[in-house]
Amino acid sequence: MASKEEIVIVISWKHVVVAIVLIIMAAMAWPRFVERFGPSMSLSTDKPEYAPGDSVKIEGHAAESLLTPLASEFVAIEVRSSEDLVWIDQAITDSSGYFTSSFTLREDSTAGVYKVYAGTRIAQGYATFTVRT
Numbered sequence: 001m002a003s004k005e006e007i008v009i010v011i012s013w014k015h016v017v018v019a020i021v022l023i024i025m026a027a028m029a030w031p032r033f034v035e036r037f038g039p040s041m042s043l044s045t046d047k048p049e050y051a052p053g054d055s056v057k058i059e060g061h062a063a064e065s066l067l068t069p070l071a072s073e074f075v076a077i078e079v080r081s082s083e084d085l086v087w088i089d090q091a092i093t094d095s096s097g098y099f100t101s102s103f104t105l106r107e108d109s110t111a112g113v114y115k116v117y118a119g120t121r122i123a124q125g126y127a128t129f130t131v132r133t
Contacts, residue, residue, distance in 0.1 A: 041062045041125030048130065058102065071094070
């Protein structure tokens with residue numbers, strides 16, 4: 001029969017194996033965890049559709065994690081049509097991570113889907129809107 005010391009060593013090795021398996025599982029799950037709970041940005045416009053000459057209001061929220069907003073962060077904003085850079089701006093998030101910006105579409109804006117891109121040092125997002133002529 002094994003002595004008490006030998007049994008403790010066997011149990012100890014089982015704990016090491018279980019710990020290694022848990023570490024491997026955590027490492028495999030980390031990218032999904034970060035994607036779900038890591039840096040994020042939501043972005044939208046006040047309307048889904050505009051006409052040339054309309055004012056477009058962009059609103060967004062940036063967060064470092066699910067419960068931590070990105071406060072006082074610079075946000076680079078860019079609007080592109082399918083053909084060209086339409087507009088570029090910079091905003092700063094408030095203490096809750098929210099920011100807004102607006103611009104007026106040119107009278108000669110082309111019809112189509114426009115993309116709004118915004119980004120901070122750690123979070124990026126995009127939204128789309130349509131221009132109808």
